[in-house]
Amino acid sequence: AQSVTQLDSQVPVFEEAPVELRCNYSSSVSVYLFWYVQYPNQGLQLLLKYLSGSTLVKSINGFEAEFNKSQTSFHLRKPSVHISDTAEYFCAVSDMGGSEKLVFGKGTKLTVNP
Amino acid sequence: SAVISQKPSRDICQRGTSLTIQCQVDSQVTMMFWYRQQPGQSLTLIATANQGSEATYESGFVIDKFPISRPNLTFSTLTVSNMSPEDSSIYLCSVKSGITYNEQFFGPGTRLTVL
Numbered sequence: 513a514q515s516v517t518q519l520d521s522q523v524p525v526f527e528e529a530p531v532e533l534r535c536n537y538s539s540s541v542s543v544y545l546f547w548y549v550q551y552p553n554q555g556l557q558l559l560l561k562y563l564s565g566s567t568l569v570k571s572i573n574g575f576e577a578e579f580n581k582s583q584t585s586f587h588l589r590k591p592s593v594h595i596s597d598t599a600e601y602f603c604a605v606s607d608m609g610g611s612e613k614l615v616f617g618k619g620t621k622l623t624v625n626p
Numbered sequence: 627s628a629v630i631s632q633k634p635s636r637d638i639c640q641r642g643t644s645l646t647i648q649c650q651v652d653s654q655v656t657m658m659f660w661y662r663q664q665p666g667q668s669l670t671l672i673a674t675a676n677q678g679s680e681a682t683y684e685s686g687f688v689i690d691k692f693p694i695s696r697p698n699l700t701f702s703t704l705t706v707s708n709m710s711p712e713d714s715s716i717y718l719c720s721v722k723s724g725i726t727y728n729e730q731f732f733g734p735g736t737r738l739t740v741l
């Protein structure tokens with residue numbers, strides 16, 4: 513079984529500052545990794561994913577995440593945040609073995625202040 | 627990615643009643659899922675809605691409480707039965723459209739409040 517830990521429940525930052533949202537996972541098998549974003553009063557949107565290949569994956573709005581197998585981590589970073597990045601971010605894992613289940617972390621609420 | 631709609635978007639219900647939530651997808655999909663997001667919590671998978679057969683429920687969720695239908699490849703319903711205030715949550719439908727990778731797309735959710 514998999515589990516996901518997002519250590520920071522809330523992260524407040526100022527606009528244009530860098531941010532890192534941490535995600536660690538536990539699994540006995542190889543996994544796919546995902547970051548989802550939930551803007552206020554909206555559904556979940558897939559932000560980025562790691563399936564295989566390059567360990568650094570990027571989204572179209574400037575976020576990136578790096579898969580680190582030895583540290584079982586998939587931290588999300590952005591060098592300069594905007595107020596519009598204010599949202600809740602969920603890290604999720606799925607095993608490569610065919611299970612259809614997505615296991616989510618508890619989420620990190622990112623608040624970008626002016 | 628698939629476009630997913632849910633009805634109703636929100637509802638306020640009385641204890642002991644039932645509510646059926648609909649999920650409609652704009653294309654045929656292989657798998658549909660129902661999740662619950664309790665206030666301040668993460669998402670928990672309730673069940674996988676299988677087309678043409680009974681849903682597959684996760685531990686802690688039972689068919690009598692959360693009956694699911696999936697009559698075709700674009701539509702599913704989740705009923706929350708005999709509701710109590712503890713059922714107040716956001717209920718989300720998701721779909722997996724690809725063959726591999728388990729990349730799932732989510733609907734906007736149904737915000738349920740039980741009084």
